[in-house]
Amino acid sequence: MNKISIIVPCYNEEDVLKIFYNKITEVSKTIDADFEYIFVDDGSKDKTLEILKEYSKKDNRVRFISFSRNFGKESAMYAGLKEATGDYVAIMDADLQDPPDLLKEMYETLLTKEFDCVATKRKTRKGEPILRSFFSRMFYSIINKMTSTEIVNGARDYRLMSRKMVDSILEVTEYNRFSKGIFSWVGFKTKWIAYDNIERAAGKTKWNFWKLFKYSIEGITAFTTTPLVMSAVIGIIFCIIAFIMILFVIFKTLIYGDPVSGWPSTICIILFVSGIQLFCLGIMGEYLAKEYMEVKNRPIYIVKETEKDIEK
Ligand code: UDP
Ligand code: MG
Numbered sequence: 001m002n003k004i005s006i007i008v009p010c011y012n013e014e015d016v017l018k019i020f021y022n023k024i025t026e027v028s029k030t031i032d033a034d035f036e037y038i039f040v041d042d043g044s045k046d047k048t049l050e051i052l053k054e055y056s057k058k059d060n061r062v063r064f065i066s067f068s069r070n071f072g073k074e075s076a077m078y079a080g081l082k083e084a085t086g087d088y089v090a091i092m093d094a095d096l097q098d099p100p101d102l103l104k105e106m107y108e109t110l111l112t113k114e115f116d117c118v119a120t121k122r123k124t125r126k127g128e129p130i131l132r133s134f135f136s137r138m139f140y141s142i143i144n145k146m147t148s149t150e151i152v153n154g155a156r157d158y159r160l161m162s163r164k165m166v167d168s169i170l171e172v173t174e175y176n177r178f179s180k181g182i183f184s185w186v187g188f189k190t191k192w193i194a195y196d197n198i199e200r201a202a203g204k205t206k207w208n209f210w211k212l213f214k215y216s217i218e219g220i221t222a223f224t225t226t227p228l229v230m231s232a233v234i235g236i237i238f239c240i241i242a243f244i245m246i247l248f249v250i251f252k253t254l255i256y257g258d259p260v261s262g263w264p265s266t267i268c269i270i271l272f273v274s275g276i277q278l279f280c281l282g283i284m285g286e287y288l289a290k291e292y293m294e295v296k297n298r299p300i301y302i303v304k305e306t307e308k309d310i311e312k
Contacts, residue, residue, distance in 0.1 A: 003034040004107065004160075005089045007080030009073045010052070011042040013094040015203035017051045020094050025059075027100040031107055033088075038063045038080045043070035049305075056307040068304040073206075074177040075301040077157065081166055090160040096201040098158035102193060106160040109191055116188035119159040121152055123194045132209065139216045146226035149185045151219065152192070159183065159190075175293050175300060178219040185223070221290050228287060231280035238273060 006024065010017065021037075028035045041049045041064060052064040065079050077091055088110060092098045098120065106118040125133040140153040157179060161169075168186040183190075207215075220227065 001032070001034050002088060003036060003086040004031070004103075005036045005038055005080075005084035005086030007077060007084060007089065007091045008037065008039045008094050009042055009076035009080065009091075010039055010044060010048050010094045011070060011073070011076075011206050012044045012046045012048060013203055014044075014047040014051060016095050016201045017048060017055075019201050020096055021055060021062075023096060024092075024100050027103055028061075031104050033107065034086075035061050036063060036084070036086055037061055038065065038083055039094075040064070040076040040080045041066040042073065042076040043067045053307075053310055056310070063307045065303055066305040068302040071301045073157075074179055077179055078170075078177060079301045079303070081170055084166065087163050088160055089163070089166045091157050093156075093158065095203060097198050098156060099195065099198060102158075102195070103160065106193070110160060110162060114189070115191045116162045116165045117159055117183070117190040118193060119152075119183070119190050120156050120193050120195065121154040122156065122197045123154075124197060125154070126197050127199060128197070132212070135209075135212075135216075139219070143216075143220055143223065146220065147181075147224035149181055149223050151180055151184060151223070154194075155180055162188075164188070173300075174222070175296075175298060176218055176222050176290050177300070178215075178222040181219060181223040217286065221286055225287070227283045231283050234276060234280060238276065 008020070013020075017039075024037065039052045039055075039062065041052055043066075049064075049066050052062070052066075056062040056064055063083070065083060067076070067079070080091065081089060088107065090103065090106070092100065102120065109115055109118050125136065128136075137153070140151060143151050144153075165186060165188045168188070169182055172182050172186065
């Protein structure tokens with residue numbers, strides 16, 4: 001019989017864990033496969049770990065990995081994928097925004113061997129703040145123009161993958177992880193299922209605007225170096241403008257003499273051009289910073305405790 005591993009990143013999810021666990025065990029009964037639930041406790045400060053320990057004691061399908069601190073969802077997903085032993089592996093949020101009911105359909109699709117992955121995306125951004133929606137849309141349109149790796153708008157991390165695909169993802173060991181890109185980068189045939197946005201079952205979202213903004217920069221720098229090319233192009237354009245202006249100033253001086261004037265325009269030009277310079281330097285710095293982190297080669301996560309550490 002096939003085994004399905006379900007990876008659930010959890011950060012301060014004490015409010016939903018019980019609802020989630022009940023739901024997933026219920027759904028598992030309808031699917032003809034063995035199950036393994038890997039809960040990754042991403043350094044939660046609430047009772048998440050205690051609840052997980054309890055579940056793992058009474059249900060041997062439940063496994064958990066507890067991090068030494070909060071490493072972020074990307075690290076949690078990577079840890080889960082690494083630990084998963086199933087023939088098929090799913091990633092699912094703990095808050096039931098990724099409906100477990102879809103799992104059966106996803107699994108049946110993969111069984112046909114026609115696809116290696118069934119992924120989900122949301123149909124609309126209903127229920128999301130307007131400003132966030134706007135920036136999300138902008139992010140997807142910018143990143144997709146810059147990279148040949150397709151980053152699907154509205155894609156969720158919820159997906160069921162074949163063992164082959166999971167192994168390929170594990171080979172991508174970069175520190176700055178942008179999974180939405182990595183899933184697409186490794187290739188394989190993916191079927192997309194769209195559903196309406198579902199509100200969190202309980203608890204609060206762990207993302208704020210600033211975190212999302214940083215995550216979007218992460219995505220762009222991880223999957224394209226186009227911003228570097230752009231800054232070079234901006235540099236060239238400014239050189240051309242400067243050359244034309246030099247010619248203009250020379251001829252103007254030769255024809256009309258050299259009365260001292262043009263202070264305001266000089267200041268404007270200096271401010272504008274130095275702004276552009278700093279902007280381009282910032283882009284370079286961003287890549288340098290990412291490279292710095294990669295070169296350090298730090299572990300993506302650190303485990304404090306797993307289900308193997310507690311006596312059953
Ligand atoms: N999460 C995590 N580490 C973090 C932030 C979030 O493991 O640092 C988990 C969280 O517990 C949840 C999933 O990632 O299972 C999605 O988080 P959330 O629901 O807060 O994000 P949203 O659905 O609002 O985008
Ligand atoms: Mg959520």
